[in-house]
Each structure stands twice: as C-alpha cells, then as structure tokens.
Amino acid sequence: MAIDAIVLRSVDNVATAVQNLKEGQEAATRLDRELIPVVVGQDIPYGHKFAFRDIKKGENILKYGEVIGRATADIPRGMHAHVQNIESLRGRGDLQKEEA
Amino acid sequence: MEFMGYGRPDGQVGTRNFVGILSAVVCVNEVVEAIARQVQGTARFTHHQGCCQTPLDIGLVNKALIGLGKNPNLHSVIVVSLGCESTDLQGVIDGIKASGKRVEHLVVQEIGGATRTIAQGVLLAQEMVGEASKEQRKPFPISKLIMGMKCGSSDTSSGLVPNPAIGVASDLLVEAGGTSILGEVTEFIGAEHILASHAKNKEVADGILALVDRMEKRAMAVGEDIRGGQPTGGNIKGGLTTIEEKSLGAIAKAGSAPIQAVYEYGEFPEAGGLVVMDSPGREPEILTGLAAAGANVIVFATGRGAPQGFPFVPVIKITGSQTAAEKMIDHIDMNLAAVIDGDDTIPDAGKRVLDRVVSVASGEVTKAELSGYFNAMDIFMQGPVI
Structure with a gap:
C-alpha cells in the first residue's frame, strides 16, 4: 500500500510525510486502516509534519497521542508544521532566564 | 533460543x-x-x-x-x-x-x-x-545477553520503525530472561510520564523522573533553549521539531516490558530485564556507558545514518529510512523501510531484529566491525576540565 503520510493516533493534529510532497498534491494520509486525502499547501519534505486539522496559535501539537509542543502561529490544514510555527515546552533555559 | x-x-x-x-x-x-x-x-x-x-x-x-x-x-x-x-x-x-x-x-x-x-x-x-585464542564458542541461553539500546542521527522514521521494532526485540529478549538497557536520558524529556508508568513500582518510577529532572536542569543551567543541541540540527532537518517529539520516538525502544531498576552511568544491571541507565544522548559517551555496564551487544536505530560502533561490543545499525539504507550503505546492518509502506509490520521486524542480535552475538560481523569505525569514544563527565 503506497501512502504519502501517516497519522499515528486519532487525536493527533499533525501528520508525518513519508514521501517528499509537492505543493497542491493530494497526500494519501493513513490513519489506522483508513486513507484520508489531505491537500498540502506547501512542499513538505520526507519526515516532516503538516497540519492534519486547522491548528490555532497557542494550541498544543499532538503526535503519538502526546503533546510535542505548542503552535506559535495558526497552522491551517495541509501547511508545514515545524520549528517556524511550533515551540518546545521543555528544556527552555531561555524562558527561565527571562523570568528570573 | x-x-x-x-x-x-x-x-x-x-x-x-x-x-x-x-x-x-x-x-x-x-x-x-x-x-x-x-x-x-x-x-x-x-x-x-x-x-x-x-x-x-x-x-x-x-x-x-x-x-x-x-x-x-x-x-x-x-x-x-x-x-x-x-x-x-x-x-x-x-x-x-x-x-x-x-x-x-x-x-x-x-x-x-x-x-x-x-x-x-x-x-x-x-x-x-x-x-x-584457545577459548572456544559454546552454546548459551539468550538470557546471557545484555543488550544496550541506542538511537542516533534520528529523523522522523526512527520513531516510526526502528525504535518500535527494537522495543519488540527487547520485549522478546526480556521474556527469555535476558537484559536490555535503555539510556539517553535527555531523550526521555517530554516522555518521562510514559516511561514512569512502565516502572515496576513507585520507587523505580520516581527514580526515572529524578534522572530526567537532573538532566533537564543540567541542560537548562546554561540559560538557553536546548533546541539545536537537542534536537540536533540534523534532527530538525530530518523533521523532528521539539525534544518532546524526539523523546516520544526514542522511548519506543523500551517496548512494553516493566522497567525493573534505574542505574547510574556504567553500572552493571544486576536486576535483569528492562532497566534504565543514566547517560546522555551522544554516541561516544553512551556507547561507552553501555559497554561499561556489561552490554555484550548493542542495537542502534538510525534515521539519517550514524556511523559509530564500539571497539569491542558489536553495534547493529537499524534504519527505517530507505534513503539512509541507500546513502549510508557502508554503515547500515538492517533496513526495515518496508514497514513504512505497510509491506512489513513492526512485530515481524522486531522478531528479525532479535534474530540478528543472536546471530551477531554468535559471531556475525557488523558493518561497524567490518569498517573498523569505532574508536572515537569517551567517558561521560559532569564537571569541567580544571
């Protein structure tokens, strides 16, 4: 079964590309046994994530059914979700310094 | 076996x-x-x-x-x-x-x-x-295997395929009475609650949380965002966005066996079964720590292709990335990329990982041994050079 992307848990709001995806492409995105088409709005390199649903700024990013960070901007469905719009919530010595 | x-x-x-x-x-x-x-x-x-x-x-x-x-x-x-x-x-x-x-x-x-x-x-x-050279190999039960587990040069595929496959192999080894050691405490950050829930009792769970707290504070004491260091630049290029995401993929190596004990760096895992050992994520220090703890074989998941082995412990490189299998062919021992397409499954791949572990333990050479690429090692230090 050739797939373009995979969603690991049904609660996840991001999908992971398992091929290099081209802007405008309808990505066959696997969730369990289902294939759901998602039109990607940007080139998504292999291994990178895109929003599987519309994500609002400040919302938690869920992958493996767990929180992997927080959106620093709105991420519409199909758009690249990575360091430019997601921040980590852990190991943030920079935040601790600002608070001090 | x-x-x-x-x-x-x-x-x-x-x-x-x-x-x-x-x-x-x-x-x-x-x-x-x-x-x-x-x-x-x-x-x-x-x-x-x-x-x-x-x-x-x-x-x-x-x-x-x-x-x-x-x-x-x-x-x-x-x-x-x-x-x-x-x-x-x-x-x-x-x-x-x-x-x-x-x-x-x-x-x-x-x-x-x-x-x-x-x-x-x-x-x-x-x-x-x-x-x-007068010593001869003899048959021993696989309960005598102490398997170190590590992932390096990770990308998104590491958490999807080789780490969960190693988790299956670890479960099978533990079931047979063997020992597997999970290290890389930095890569528990954001996933420690899941690992702690696998602990056999509260004492072990608290031990896991304390290790992660210590490692995170050590990283934070520098006063910077640890991104760039963890996840590494290569991890980010590979699609991993945060340490939490990297950790959730990394701890899949733990499989589902109960965690029996928490050890300091290089300490022998007396308890047997699945154990956790304090260690950082970088190859020279963690491979040394696993060998010092008595590991006689190491499995190493990689997404982009990490080359290091260890001088006297065979290190089996396993990838779920077709790209790494081709572009780092000199270093990859097992290619499990078929799992991504759905042509192979994690449980089957995990069984093959254990089969390879047993074969390598019996003498089959790894790519790292063939190429002699294993000497840039070091010991994990906490303080400065003075």
Missing part, C-alpha cells in the same frame, strides 16, 4: 574475545593505539579523561574503566598508565581482577617512555592474544 559465546570466570558471556588495551589517561592514547595496531586480536579503548578533573569525574573514570575491563567481550586486559594521572590505577586493576580475568599494566614513566612501553606492550599483547 541460544547463541554461541565465550564463557567467562564470573558467569558473564562474551560475544567477542579480544584482549583489551585500556588508556588510564588521555596522555597515553598514542601508546595504546600503537600497541593495538600492531597486534591482531586486541581492541583498544582510548578517551580524553583521567587528569585535571573534579573528584566526582575521576570517580566516573575509575568506574567506567573497571566496567569496560570487566566486559565479557574482553578475555583479558592491559591497562596503560602514564604514572602521574589522577585515575586510580591500582583500583582499576583490582576492580577488573574481581571478574577473575587476567589484568596486566604498563606504566610509561617507569618503563622509559612511549617507544619502550609500546615494544613491551606489543610483546605482552601477543602472548595474551595467543592465550585468548
């Missing part, structure tokens, strides 16, 4: 049969290298520690050298000393001897310098390799 290994006096079983040449201090690395280069059947361990360090770190050096010397993949050991280092030479010798194996030592400042020590060391090593 059985493998063919070398029985040792202390009951441990080697998967290799080298004479180990260990540096007591950075200053004798070149002597150790020269002896090992000259004598087939030796394996060397060199590092950059052993002098001008805090007592805490010198203690770690002593402990790591003892653990490495006791590793069952070494038949016997030569420790090379400069003569003025902070490392406790006699303590290291006595610690290794407790395993019942032969330990010799050479002190450069007593012998006449590097050249004379190399000459003496080569002759001594030749004699010891001759003795070691």
